[in-house]
Amino acid sequence: MKTDAKIVAEGVTKSFGGAVQALEPFDVTIREGEFICILGPSGCGKSTFLRIVAGLMKPTSGRVLLDNVPITEPGPERGLVFQEYALFPWLTVLRNVMYGPTVRGIGKKEAREIALDQLKRVGLQGFENHFPYQLSGGMKQRVGIARMWANNPDVLLMDEPFGALDSITRQILQKDLLNLWMEEQKTVLFVTHSVEEAIYLSDRVIVMSARPGRITDIVSVPDQRPRNLLSANFIDLRAKLTRMVEKQVLPSAHLSEGQQAYAD
Ligand SMILES: Nc1ncnc2c1ncn2[C@@H]1O[C@H](COP(=O)(O)OP(=O)(O)O)[C@@H](O)[C@H]1O
Ligand SMILES: [Mg+2]
Incomplete structure (x- = not known):
């Protein structure tokens, strides 16, 4: 409780x-x-x-x-976001956000839906297939926030x-x-x-x-x-x-x- x-x-x-x-x-x-x-x-x-x-x-x-x-x-x-963007540079934006749910054992299809939904919430629709180096600092930090939220943390x-x-x-x-x-x-x-x-x-x-x-x-x-x-x-x-x-x-x-x- x-x-x-x-x-x-x-x-x-x-x-x-x-x-x-x-x-x-x-x-x-x-x-x-x-x-x-x-x-x-x-x-x-x-x-x-x-x-x-x-x-x-x-x-x-x-x-x-x-x-x-x-x-x-x-x-x-407990979801973390640090000042350093800490995204995986070799993964697309979508894959970066899918990473957490996938590691937690969620199927690929559902993880993809979760990631798409979170990316939409942070205003990154259309950037799913970009790589981190193609993004501004603000956009990278949005990916970080979407990635955190995709794990549905309490804290x-x-x-x-x-x-x-x-x-x-x-x-x-x-x-x-x-x-x-x-x-x-x-x-x-x-x-x-x-x-x-x-x-x-x-x-x-x-x-x-x-x-x-x-x-x-x-x-x-x-x-x-x-x-x-x-x-x-x-x-x-x-x-x-x-x-x-x-x-x-x-x-x-x-x-x-x-x-x-x-x-x-
Ligand atoms: N791993 C570490 N080894 C030794 N000293 C550390 C380590 N991490 C932090 N410190 C020291 O502890 C103090 C507090 O650091 P930190 O928590 O990073 O401060 P803040 O985030 O408030 O700027 C600093 O003096 C820092 O140098
Ligand atoms: Mg500090």
Whole structure:
């Protein structure tokens, strides 16, 4: 039976070889169907946390529960999209999207139908037989989204998926992703370092400190979607979140300089 809590992180820490502490105890409960953005300075452990939830990496201590069961490995109920497009360059767009369903044992004919349907949803009708190198960055990322959705995951894990795109393409993809999500409210964990992107997309924004990453604030975004970037609320929230993130970046810069001086 499904519970309201979809993902629960309990005291999750991660260190790399003892010297690099990437995550400090990280505790959060994410509800089913929530769209969560994780916002924080570069190197604070955002990808590390996402990889732990994906089951690609084990925490040093603590655990993450998915539907009350500890995560120990990757699973098809968690779909991933990363900044790098990670498509198979030797497969056509259609075959890239068919890959997941086929691996899960779905027959070729049905997998093809699923893939065609998902490609249509992301606006790539007519590009089924193209190869990744023939596509723009935005189109590749659409294939990535179609491929993720073709596996019908419960949870979408997206690590700065639009970070490498120009701002217009990025805005279009944000809007399209929201439309897909509004049709089927999957639980989404979306990593970004863009304050605007976080407010535009999410139900709640998790703000992380500089490394070692811990949660400093969790901010709800109550506004109805689609959100207006020029509304007073949006602008207020943007200022507030920007201050929260800056606070994380600036003192740590001084600290590391100071530490360096002492070390010398
Ligand atoms: N496999 C790894 N081995 C050693 N250090 C790592 C590894 N992965 C990440 N780190 C370090 O952990 C910290 C957090 O990294 P990451 O989670 O990628 O940050 P973010 O995604 O927030 O930019 C960084 O200092 C990074 O260098
Ligand atoms: Mg990262």
